[in-house]
Amino acid sequence: MKVLHVITGLAAGGAESQLRLLLQHARHDADVVALYNAGSVADQLRADGVPVTDLGMRSNTEVGAVLRLARLVRRGRYDVVHTHLYRAGLYGRLAARLAGVPVVVATEHSLLDDQLEGRPATRPVRLLYLAAERLGRRTVAVSSAVRANLLGWGIAADRVVTVPNGLDLDAVAFDAGRRERARSALGLADGAQLVGAVGRLHAGKRFDELITALAPSLGRDRQLVVVGEGASRPELAALAERLGVATAVHLVGEQPVAEVLPAMDVLVSPSHYETFGLAVLEGLAAGLPVVYRRCPGLEELDAEVAGAARIGVGDALLPAVEDALARGAGDRTCPPALRALDIRSVAARIDDLYDELHDDPAGRGGRPGRRRTRTGPRVGQRSQPARREDR
The missing domain is CATH 3.40.50.2000 (Glycogen Phosphorylase B;)
Incomplete structure (x- = not known):
C-alpha cells in the first residue's frame, strides 16, 4: 500500500517529529508533502530515505495549491492520504477527494479546550474544520481528551478513533x-x-x-x-x-x-x-x-x-x-x-487502520482492496535513528 502524508510544515515541532517517528516504523511505503516551511524535520526525513516534497505555498489562502496537490496525489497513485495539522487537513483532504483517493485519514494532534494549535477555535475555523472532516474517512485523536473535543464539535463517534502518540523507548x-x-x-x-x-x-x-x-x-x-x-x-x-x-x-x-x-x-x-x-x-x-x-x-x-x-x-x-x-x-x-506507548505498537495500529479502511472502500463491507505492503526498512533508512527535541 502506498501512503502520502500531508502536513502543514516540517519545522521542529511535536506533530512533525511524531510523523517522522511513525514512518520509521511503518510497514507501508510512504511519501510526505509539506504545504510550506519544509524545515529541519524535512531534512531528517530525507536522511531516513523518505521522499519529501515542499508544495511551496506562499499564503494560507492560496487556493491553487489544492489543484497542485491534487495533481501530485494523482501522479503518485496513492492508496491512502493521511493529513496532519489544521491547514493540511483542509487542503490535503480536498485534494485527495479531487484525486479520487479511496482512503483519507487525518490525525488531530492539537485540539483541546476549544483551542486549535494553541489558538482559540473561532466559528469560521470550526466550520471549515467540520466541512473538511466530511471529506475523509477517519480522524485519529491522539488522546481521549482530544476525542472528547472532536465529539463536542459534532463529529460522529464512529468517525473518530483514538491512537496515542508513540514513544521511542529504546x-x-x-x-x-x-x-x-x-x-x-x-x-x-x-x-x-x-x-x-x-x-x-x-x-x-x-x-x-x-x-x-x-x-x-x-x-x-x-x-x-x-x-x-x-x-x-x-x-x-x-x-x-x-x-x-x-x-x-x-x-x-x-x-x-x-x-x-x-x-x-x-x-x-x-x-x-x-x-x-x-x-x-x-x-x-x-x-x-x-x-x-x-x-x-x-x-x-x-x-x-x-x-x-x-x-x-x-x-x-x-x-x-x-x-x-x-x-x-x-x-x-x-x-x-x-510500554503500551511503544512506537512499534502505535505504528502498527495506524497501519491496521489503513488496511481496514482500504479493504472496505465503500465504508460498509465492500470488496477488499489491493495491498502493497513493505516488510523491511526503506532503502537507506536507519533502523534506530536519533530523536530530536520538540514536543
Whole structure:
C-alpha cells in the first residue's frame, strides 16, 4: 500500500517529529508533502530515505495549491492520504477527494479546550474544520481528551478513533555514557543538579515562568537546560540575563532529546495546554522524576506511573521541583506502564487502520482492496535513528 502524508510544515515541532517517528516504523511505503516551511524535520526525513516534497505555498489562502496537490496525489497513485495539522487537513483532504483517493485519514494532534494549535477555535475555523472532516474517512485523536473535543464539535463517534502518540523507548533509555558527555558539554560541576525542560520555545510552553520560578535557586550547583527552538528564544535569554542567571540557563536549541535527557535530574513541563504531553512521557521513560501541569497521554494510562508529580496551574513550581530532586531518579528504568506507548505498537495500529479502511472502500463491507505492503526498512533508512527535541 502506498501512503502520502500531508502536513502543514516540517519545522521542529511535536506533530512533525511524531510523523517522522511513525514512518520509521511503518510497514507501508510512504511519501510526505509539506504545504510550506519544509524545515529541519524535512531534512531528517530525507536522511531516513523518505521522499519529501515542499508544495511551496506562499499564503494560507492560496487556493491553487489544492489543484497542485491534487495533481501530485494523482501522479503518485496513492492508496491512502493521511493529513496532519489544521491547514493540511483542509487542503490535503480536498485534494485527495479531487484525486479520487479511496482512503483519507487525518490525525488531530492539537485540539483541546476549544483551542486549535494553541489558538482559540473561532466559528469560521470550526466550520471549515467540520466541512473538511466530511471529506475523509477517519480522524485519529491522539488522546481521549482530544476525542472528547472532536465529539463536542459534532463529529460522529464512529468517525473518530483514538491512537496515542508513540514513544521511542529504546532511544530514550538511560545511558550513563551519554549522561557524562552531556553534562561535560554543559560545563556542569561535579554533583550539580540539572533541571530540564523540552519543547518549542513559544509563550504557550511557559518557559519564562519556569526560569523566573527557579532563578533564586540557580547557580553553580543547580542549573537549567531547555531543549528546543522557537521565536521566544530572545525573550527567554533576556529574562535569564535580567534575573542574573544567564550562566545557569542553557538554551541548547533543537537537538536529539535522547542525548540530553540522561544529563537531567528532573524534567519539568510548566505548560498549561498539552494535547498529549510527549515530553513528560519521554522524561518518565528515561527514568526521571517529572513535574508537570498537564499530560493527557499520561493521565489516560490504566496504571499509575511512579515519578510523575502533577501540580495545579496556580501552584508554585520551585517547591515541586525541590521535592522531586529530593526524591531522586532511582535506577532510571522505564516504568512498565509506558510500554503500551511503544512506537512499534502505535505504528502498527495506524497501519491496521489503513488496511481496514482500504479493504472496505465503500465504508460498509465492500470488496477488499489491493495491498502493497513493505516488510523491511526503506532503502537507506536507519533502523534506530536519533530523536530530536520538540514536543
